[in-house]
Amino acid sequence: MRSDKPSDSTKEEDPNKSAVEAITDPTKGIGAIKNVTMNTPLDQERIKRGEEIYNMKCQACHKLDDKRVVGPGWKDITTRRKPEWIMNMILNVDVMLEQDEEAQKMLELCLMRMPNQNLSIGDARDVLEFMRQNDGEK
């Protein structure tokens, strides 16, 4: 089953695998993202880029309302989850699905492993900004 195959074994040792951070604040998820600085007003350039990435790589499974299609709808995600958790889920999905309890609950609900869509950290931050706008932040 393809979805269960191990990820790229030629990658360098994943620095995200350290569980220390997860123990210190499990609600931030597991991965390279330890702290996200969020400013207001929202960064319009980021929102624009984030929406483009959403349209290309996320929209097929995530709608902007609260309806679950393949994955959960994005409405109110920024109030349900810490920004670090969201970005770690985007950037480090394979480890999150193996180790993060909240991510595992989502997998049990959706029965579909969220794909790694190969976003950069900057891309993920752009998507987060777009989510904040979708949740009504200004």
Added chain:
Amino acid sequence: MKTNIVYRGLSVLVILAGLVVWQGCKPKAPTTVTMGDAASKVYVAPGQYDEFYNIVSGGFNGQIGVYGIPSGRLFKILPVFSVFPESGYGYSEETKPMLNTSHGNVPWDDLHHIALSTTKGEHDGRWMFANANNTPRVARVSFKSFRTEEILEIPNSGGNHSSPFITENTEYLVAGTRFSVPMGGKDVPISSYKENFKGSISFIKVNPESGRMNIAFQLRTPGFNFDLSRAGKGASHGWFFFSCYNTEQAYTLLEVNASQNDKDFIMAVNWKKAEEYLAQGKGKVEKVKYAHNIYDDKTHSATTTMENEVTVLDVMEFPDIVYFIPCPKSPHGCDVDPTGEYIVGSGKLAAMMPVFSFTKLQAAIAAKDYEGDFNGIPVIKYESALHGEVKKPGLGPLHTEFDEKGNAYTSFFVSSEIVKWNVKTLEVLDRVPTYYSIGHLSVPGGPTSKPHGKYVIAYNKITKDRYLPTGPELTQSAQLYDISGDKMKLLLDFPTVGEPHYAESIPASMITPNSTKIYKIEENENPYAAKGEGQARVERKGNEIHVYMTAIRSHLTPDNIEGVKVGDEVYFHVTNLEQDWDVPHGFAIRGALNAEILIMPGETQTLKYKPLVPGIVPFYCTDFCSALHQEMSGYLRVSAAGSNTPLKFSTGVIEGEASGAGH
């Protein structure tokens, strides 16, 4: 890349030893000569990688097989000159042009030889080249994507066998005709061979950056058959050597009539000299027609350009480009050792093997030490170019490769063996049987200036009793021998697909770090891409229906399509939105008269479908992608010609039962 060879315990050795004894009691059983530790030497533990890629020609399947060495495991069948319904190669709208020729779309060929690109005579891990023997073509395949990126047809060729051998910096690859033919498609009696039939050798320039090929020039030669070839290297860089047979110029019953002469030729070509004449404008431009097909990995599409000119140098008019070296009895292999000094001729009907010296050849040319000429071309005195002969090496020498220690390994078809000998002393050092009738052999890096050594692999023509029988047609096979010690040791038989003619091996560490994992969706320039589900749609243009479809685990969008009519041509342009490694999606539709398509992450491929009768036609993803793969499907509604069913499409929209009915 790490390679962990796990040595199995004593129990394996005991079992193996038992097998040897048991085989020994059986009369006329396939002989087992593997040593006790053979299993451990080819055992690659689950999850571990092989040390070498073995790039193996598929012969009459027109494909390349990619195997691991030492395990002999098959990883991929890579379509080159033949259609491949499994991936849609040659069937998808994007890949159809790859097989275009001046004769039309030729969906099959006979792929004989592999050449891996080199820089300074050493493997550089960039491209593999291959020849099409039947409808003359050469192909370039990417080592990043393991896909065919370019196919160039060869004009003025009767069959491209002596190909695609390359120079040490991949400046040129050559395409020498197997069959001489009249040029320009002249209608002449076959019996006018000597008068009208000519040979042709194309020198194909390879762009060092892009790899793109173009025919720089062709040498027009006397009419006989070119078999194999190797470029000079080191001191002999600038020269090319071709084995020639049928110097009798026979045109019927070649089995007998082309085997009359005691000696045929190795043709030595001074291609630097040819370049000089071209620079002086001495080449003649001839009108020809040939196809040049290029696959672009940004548009994920191939295009065909019809070329119409080639520049020709007739070697009969420039006698210092080409020299003939007499070589006994219909030579096949014509192999240059890693130093570039020694050229080994393998006369397939000879009982000895001549080894020529490049230094002596140069001296002979300088001294005009000729025994005569052939159509005005100097024939060097045999002894003047000869380093020496390997005496009584075996029967039917075919092809020679080299290790890094000054040894040569020659295959013997008639006596079914590999013979190891020293290039300088010409002394035979060892011989091992092959099962059966070996054709080419391959040492990793064997044709380069820096062989990797370790193994020699036999590509056999006959399998007979080595494997479980499968009716009249048996598996093809290769055999792996350890050459790290003084004596060659048989380690493994492994089956191959198609007919393995020639192969090369290259260390995995040169290839795996560069392997393409995905195509970036942002960089997808296919004009029919839907880069995001928001772009999925259906458009009608006259009787063409264009479905811009997206695929992601695990649904297709749109998955309900109505308003298509009998007589329409439906183009499913499927974009795989995944951006993770190893998540292809497939697309198939009931009754399609072509194939399926496999779409790699970030890629767009197109399947054309022509509905012939009204009805509801299911389509689905063919490549198991997730727990909900079986749900990844949809319906196309086909209405009668002339009906007024409106064009509409959706995914995830539930309508009332009556909706859309009754048209």
